[in-house]
Amino acid sequence: MIKKQLKDFEIRQIADSGQCFRMRPVSEKEQTYSLTAAGNYLEISQKDSEVIFSCTDQEFERLWKHYFDLETDYSRIKQAIDPEDTYLQEAARIGGGIRILRQELWETIITFIISQQNNIPRIRKCVDRLCEEFGEERQNFRGETYRVFPVPEALAAVTEETLRKMGLGYRAPYIVKTARMICEGEVDLERLPSFSYEEAREELLKLNGVGVKVADCICLFALHHIGAFPVDTHIKTMLKRYPEGFPFERYAGFAGVLQQYAFYKETR
DNA sequence: TGACAGGTACATG
């Protein structure tokens, strides 16, 4: 257990931000959230700016600090927002505790393939089923079992019919094909982190079931290209508020963070 | 009842 004082950080907002689908309240109290990332289980609870992580200092430094992007100063990003832009100001006020996570690439690819034309509760259910069915079982610090996200080989070995029966719908063949492409090395995930945003996006578009929107989500939520700006139905309605056009030039290089604030506001 | 949910693949002009 370690305790940190953090600003521009609200675990509830992060859990509800729609960038991750396996972060959930541990109990009804909703003050403590659990998640797994890179095979590790974490519980995190927050009261005001005091945040408690259920891990050693070593694990925090090695993994979670980076995962939650705690070395980035989000107040600087907020300060860059046009003071006249009441919409973005409001969005940043409401969702200002969101961090852009550095999620595992493979898991992000699959969860955002599942996310298309889908709602968050069902996305969560689908992801949970995949983990339950094909993910390796482990034990957390309490001795309770949890499951990690299935490895590519596990999903490459599954049939489309199996996934359809599990409620994945028409995304079932996308998942199987994408898993196989990755296992066969058609797209090399090891190399992607060293790519530029444009290169990574182009490479991800080769995957079956990955279009421009999902590719941008993967770039933003796994590869941390915070200039990526995924445009979905909610963001389209948000963009309509800017008849002159959204000022992308002003926010070049970090527009993805603002996209998250706006998404959070629009889905509230 | 039908629209909608963090879209994509595929066919066509």
Add this chain to the structure above:
DNA sequence: CATGTACCTGTC
């Protein structure tokens, strides 16, 4: 290149 359409499923 741009537009149109089918597609699983649960929820309101």
